Amino acid sequence: MIKVLVADDQPLIRASFRRLIDSVPGFQVYGEAATGAQAVAVAASEPPDLVLMDVRMPELDGIEATRRICAADPRARVLIVTTFDLDEYVYGALRAGATGFLLKDTPPAELIRSVRAVASGDSLLGPGATRRLIERYVSRPARRLDITEREREVLVLVARGLSNAEIAQTLYVTLSTVKTHVSSLLLKLGARTRVHLVIAAYEAGLVQG
C-alpha cells in the first residue's frame, strides 16, 4: 500500500486529490497538509511514500517543503502539482528533489498514471516543462560555432584542460600549429584567453560528459 500525503492550501483540491488517489488500488491518502510547514511535520511524524505537493502555500512554499522532506527521507517521492508552469518552479523543484511536475489541469487518468510512475521511481513532467528541461540539457542550438573541423578538435582538447604542448602531442603536430589554431579560435569566437574558449565550448555543448 502506497501511503500518500496531499499538501495544498485549498481544501477542495485536497478533497479532490484524496478521492482520486483513494480510488486507485494500492494507494491511500493517509494525511493532508494545508501549508508547507504542516507537510514537513506530517512527513516527519509518519513518512509518506509519495507526496502530492502544491507550490504556492502559506508558511513554507512547496519547493522548500520538498527540499526538507527529501533531505529528511531520500526515499520520499514528491510530485509537484501546480496551477502554473513556470521555469523557476520546475528547476527549483527538481533540484529540491521532486520526482515529477504536473499541471492541475492534467486529466485525471494521466494524473493517476503519473502517480503510479512516480511511486515506482520513474518521473513525469508536463509537456512544457519537459521541453524546457530538454532545451536546458541540449541548449546547443544557441550559437553554432563557425569553426573548422580541426579547430573544433583543438577546442575540445582546450576545454578538457590540455596545454598547448599536450594538444600538440595528442594531435601529432607542433606547438606552433596548435598556437595558430588557438589564436584562430580566439579570433573567431571573440575570446581573450583560453578560459573563454573553455566557457564557449561548454556553452555550445561541445563538452560536458
Next chain:
Amino acid sequence: MIKVLVADDQPLIRASFRRLIDSVPGFQVYGEAATGAQAVAVAASEPPDLVLMDVRMPELDGIEATRRICAADPRARVLIVTTFDLDEYVYGALRAGATGFLLKDTPPAELIRSVRAVASGDSLLGPGATRRLIERYVSRPARRLDITEREREVLVLVARGLSNAEIAQTLYVTLSTVKTHVSSLLLKLGARTRVHLVIAAYEAGLVQG
C-alpha cells in the same frame, strides 16, 4: 494540417501509426519510410511537420536520420518511438534534435496526446527517460567542493572568464589576494591551471552549463 512522416522498418507498425495519426483531426500521414535513408530523402523532397521515427532501422539508424532531418530543417519535429528505453538512445536522440521520446507500448491515447504536444512545440518523454534526464540535470551538485565561501566566489568569477585583475576589482581586494585564493583553489581542487578550475566549476554546476 500537420503533415506527418512515419519511419519504421516494419510495415505493420507503419500501418498502425498511419491509422492512428490519420484518425486525429488536423493530422495526416503523407509519407512513409522503411529506412533512415528513405526518411531523410522523403523529408528532403517534402518537408514534414512531424516525424514518427523508429531507432533501429537499416541503412541509417533513427538517430542519425533525425540529426540530418533536423539539420536540414530546424522546424521539423521528430518524435522517437522505439521498443527500447536505453540511455544512449535518449541522449543521442535529444542531442540529434528529437523533440520527444516514447516507447511503442505507450497507450494510443497518450501517444496521440504526445503527438499533439510535440507538434505544438512541447516535448514528451517516457517516464524512465524523464527520470534519467532529470538525474542528469540535477546530478551537478553531486560532487561537493570543499572550499571556503570566498574561494567559491573567486571560482565563479574565474569560471566566468575574468582575469585575476578583474576579479580583484570586482571583489574590492588586491591582485595579491586574488592570486592567493586562486592558488588555494588550484591546490584544493587538484588543478594545474585556471582552465581546470573552470572545468571543475562547470562539472560541479557552480555556473550555468
Next chain:
DNA sequence: GCGCGTATCGGTCTCAGGACCGATGCGCGG
C-alpha cells in the same frame, strides 16, 4: 593559372598566471 581558405610550421616578444617566499589581523575552540 590564380585566388582563397585550411593546415602546417618557425621565430620573437610581452605579460598574465602561478609557484613560492614572506607577513598581518581576526574569530573560534581547546
Next chain:
DNA sequence: CCGCGCATCGGTCCTGAGACCGATACGCGC
C-alpha cells in the same frame, strides 16, 4: 592564552600563453 583556519597583502621568479611577424603546401572553384 594559544593554536588554527580564513582572509588579506607584498615580494620575486619562471613559464606558458597569446600577439604578431613570417612561411609552405594542399585542395577547390573560377
